[in-house]
Amino acid sequence: MSEIDFTDSQYLRSPHKTLSSLLKNGPLVSVKIPKIGKALLATSNEAIIDLLKSPHRFTTDATQVGKSPICAKAGGMPDWKPSNGSLFLAEGNQHRTIRHQLDMALRKSGIKTLRPNIAALADTLISNAIPAKGFPTGHIDLVSQFSRPLPALVMMELMGIPKTDAPDILKLTTQISYPEGPLGGINQQSAGKKLFAYLKDLLASDELPQDSLCFQLKQQPDTTAEINPDELAHLAYFLLQAGHSTTSNLIALGCMSLLDHPTQLKTLTQDWTKAPNAVEEILRYAAPTQMTAPRYAKETFTFYDHTFKRGDIVFGFLAATNMDSSSTPNPDIFDISRSPIRHISFGAGAHFCGGAQLAHLIAEIALQRLFTHRPELQHASNLTKSIIWLPRFGSRHLSRFIVNTTPSPARF
Ligand code: HEM
Known part of the structure; x- marks a missing residue:
């Protein structure tokens, strides 16, 4: 049995x-x-x-096998259990009902029409980026100034959160996903409660725009299985959090992978129609979400020559699969022109990521706007603490990524 620290910063920087x-x-x-x-x-x-x-053999819900959940919880979310609409933990019909509601709402809330709004938000963030404190002139923190606020602001707009509330909600989502300092855990819990209460009120409001995700979530597609207000608020909460740090990591890791591979960056910046393929390759190579939530064996059985007993834990190690040479030739090479690109970074089966299309779109636009506005962007060479990873098991979670925006004539 090997002991591996998946939260170690050396592993997180170069896991391949x-x-x-x-x-x-x-x-x-x-x-x-x-x-x-x-x-x-x-x-x-x-x-x-x-x-x-194999939902008949494995469950996402630890309590079904008499265990306490280890990490299947979005930070700070109050009262997380299958019966209150937590998509991740729900199974069978209950899962199908909530998931159907979500998929319909996302479809109707016009993700595709978001493109110009995402670009405008990205442009504003890039122009307003403030220099990173304690670093030489021309350096910015890509995470706090760009990759973290962008998906959160897009999600808020999509959900119908009024622009006037956005700064406060951004603060709460940041406290939840990026708990820092000795009071980080306490602030996370209190921010979670405030956000939940806010979303419950928002969903009850009569003033939600009709094309907003929250308005659409409220529309019951059929009368057979109703979702109550608490379940809806949990779903909205889960969406805001699930789409926030994951997409931030995709953007920041995408930028990192491209800066690590200048020839690939050049190929992309010369032809932005390659952006969708480039994002696929970033998802494969950088795998922001490294593992699935844990699955628990429901009974005793043999699976791939291993005898599972009820309650045994197994994770789907998505990042490792993406490096499988039987499906991807030379998997440790980052190549945005690969075709086809095989990855499993959004999971598979019933719990396949609900926001995959949105995350993809945000990342494509974010990278294009970033490198178009700041063609001079480069790594901040030899500066200590320019990259900080949150030691979070199962994801490559960047809390700081300082980049240098000083013009330099000879990047390529
Ligand atoms: C780069 C960005 C993202 C990555 C890598 C990612 C990854 C994943 C993965 C691996 C799962 C499955 C976990 C498991 O089976 O244990 C998942 C589930 C989910 N994701 Fe994402 N996600 C991303 C962005 C988003 C966004 C933007 C949203 C919301 C708009 C979202 C909503 C969800 C939801 C609702 C589920 C649960 C689906 C279910 O249980 O039916 N994700 N995501």
Whole structure:
């Protein structure tokens, strides 16, 4: 059994070698994870798909097998349990009802028409970016100035949160997803409660724009299975949080991967029609969400030569699967022109990411606006603490990424 610290900053900066060597140990790998203990990781494409598409054998809901959840909770969310509409933990008919409601609402809330608004928000953030404190002139923190606020502001606009409330809500979502300092945990809980109460009031309001996600969430598609106000508020909360730091990490890691590979960056900046493919490759290579939420065995059975007992924990190790050379030739090479690009960064099966299309769109536009406005953008070379990872198991979660925006004639 190997002991791997998936929260170590060296691993988070360059995980590819570790991932490739894990894959050599078979489709199910036993590891010891700091603070969690012994766990199994499904690494191969086949094993992950089997895991995520076997709800009769594995559940996302720890309480079903008499365990306490370890990390299937969006930070700060109050009263998280399957019965209150938490999409992640719901199963079967209950999951289908809520998921259908969400998919319909997203479809009707006009994601595609968001393109100009996302571009305008991105432009404003880039022009207003303030210099990073304690760093030389011309350096900005890409996370706090751009990749973190952009998806949160897009989600708020989509949901129908009034522009006047946006600064306060942005503060709350930041306290929830990026708890910092000794009071971080307490602030996270209190921000979670405030955000939940705010969303419940918003959903009850008669003034929601008709094309907003919250208005659409309130429309019941059929009368057979109603979603109550608490469930709706949980769903709205979950969406705001699920779409916030994940997409921030995708943008920041996308920028990092492109700066690490200047030839790829040049290819992209010369032809932005390659942006959708580039985002696919970033999702594969950088895998912002490294693992699925835990799955718990519902009973005793054998799966890929391993005997599971009720309650045993297994994670789908998405990032490792993306590095599987049986589905991707030379997987450790970052190549935005690959075709096809095979990745599993949005999961699979019933819990496949509900916001994949939106996250993709935001990342495409964000990278295009960023490198169009700041063609001179480069790594902040040799500066200590210019990159800070939050030590969060299961994601490459950047809380700081200082970049240099000083013009330099010879980047390519
Ligand atoms: C780069 C950005 C994102 C990544 C990498 C990502 C990744 C994922 C993954 C891996 C899962 C499945 C987890 C599991 O099976 O344990 C998931 C679920 C989910 N994601 Fe995302 N996500 C992203 C952005 C978003 C956005 C923008 C939204 C909202 C608009 C969103 C909403 C959801 C929802 C609702 C689920 C649960 C679906 C269900 O249980 O039916 N995600 N996401």
